[in-house]
Amino acid sequence: MHRICKAAIAALWFMLLTLPVLGIKLNTVTNTVVWRFDRILALGAGIFVLAVIWDWCFSRKAAGQPLVHLPQGFSLAGLLEAFRNSAGLRWGGIALLAVVLVGMPLVGSFYQTNIMISALLYVMLALGLNIVVGLAGQLVLGYVAFYAIGAYTYGLLNQFFGLGFWACLPIGGFLTVLFGLGLGFPVLRLRGDYLAIVTLGFGEIVRLTLQNWSSVTGGPRGVSDIPRPGFFGMQMDIAASTTYIYYLVLAAVIITIVVISRLKNSRVGLALQALREDEIACEAMGVDITRVKLSAFALGSCWAGFAGVIFAAKTTYINPSSFTFMESAMILSMVVLGGMGSIAGVVIAALILILAPEYLRAFSDYRMLLFGAIMVIMMLFRPQGLISGERRRYRISALHGNEGDRS
């Protein structure tokens, strides 16, 4: 009953607020005011229903119950756990995934392959940012700058020196690491909000430089006619070359996942996580935080560099408007939505956030609205992200014996 009352009040309040905008129309032909009460009532009814659902959701949350009753013992983390426990399930899953991913460009259309390429590029970006934000806890808002540096490295080196894709890929990675370290040094002492503001500024500086340094970067016109990657000198048409890039990105993503998961579970990865938890304790336990922070920046930024080079090769045309703050925010949302530090979660979130808007083009007018709503609901009801609390397995000799010791 209380819930109905609250919802009714919310609906009334909304009707009142929107009355001037939605309810009154001026007919300029006859110079009369038209009252459109039907619209207001429809809106009120809609708000009423939404408010009841909203309130119900919160009461469930307050009672500590899940919003949706999943079948007994079912959860994303549980599913992952099952995958880790059963070798058959794991290899079956991987094989299925491999078939789908490898077969995608053969079955899917040119358009779908293209979408998939950009989704996979974002997976790479999100995984890179995940090192800095998710593992090391350094809030970086200008991450897209590294992506831009990678892309422009290829674009400009090709334009001025005629360097090819394969030469630029390592150079792009190396340059972004340098920029990452360059950004890392001055911000060593900063944390939290201050770090966020400085890195936001860094992102804007890079974008504005690209936009205004016309003699080198081409300014807002950007760099065009960037060659697609070659395959032992073979000439390919657009479709074949897109398929080729697709496999290239797929390989790059797999390498990224392998490398980052190994890093995450290593001595360095542990130090990164300790840095996120408590800087002072970290120092007192003998961790050189300067070094660890700089490694975090270097390790995080290099993936954006690689992704940038591939992006330039894929689109053959780059300009500064591809590297706005919106992109940084998007990549950050992938990390947050996926669950800080979780590799599987971030991959899933990146795929959802890129693919969903593409396949929701039918509702193109509402897709950003939907996107925003999903983010708000997610943060209210599952702030820890899709997957959280993944735990590494340790084998303790004293408990599990020495058998199967691979060392």
Add this chain to the structure above:
Amino acid sequence: MNAPVLEVTDLSQDFGGLRALNELSLTVGTAEIVALIGPNGAGKTTFFNCVTGIYTPTEGKMYLHDAAGEKHLLNGRKPHLITAMGMARTFQNIRLFSEMTVLENVMIGRHCRTKAGIMGAIARDGRTRREEQDTIDRSYALLELVKLQEFWNETAHNLPYGAQRRLEIARAMATEPRMLLLDEPAAGMNPQETNELKELVCSIRDKQGLSILLIEHDMGMVMSLSDRIYVMEYGSCIATGTPAEIRTNPRVIKAYLGESDA
């Protein structure tokens, strides 16, 4: 007192106009348990922060002796280097890596005694894997020492309070220190836990020959555990001696209880 491990002379620390430490001198010998007591705000934790490199003292010298008896100046060194030289500490307001597991917390302590870098982590060669397994096993052994082995895969913040304090000790021990600084280890513990803690501290000293400097308000523990006691008030050392001497020292009684004939 046998060969000194920690030697501090005339240490002063100013915060603006406030003198938090005033010409404090202190020595801790090998395998000695020394307590630092005094009313709240006397500067005990400030002293810990100076010695571990978190603060840079205004004046005075601090030395740590290595196993060969050589003196190393601590002034101006970064905290992680001081830890690598053999100084480890716990914190008054527990500072565990709370989202990480109990075992991982201890493993971080091994950081300065291991070498694997980024390349090793990516390649996972034999040496890196052996080092990692060694870190895991040694960390587990330390958890056995503080009797937390059954919780090894628990998230640190889920541990009860007393267990968290013991975990901090295990984490500090993982750095292979010569000198262990304990900042109010018994705070918030019940009498039984305090007794277990006393046994733990004694066994660390007896079995591993560590020197221990202890800040503590639980007088029972201080008196029964320590070889010598330093008493601080307003940043200065007002008395030093064995527990029996301190118990009867009029200045100490005055500092703790106020004037008797007011």
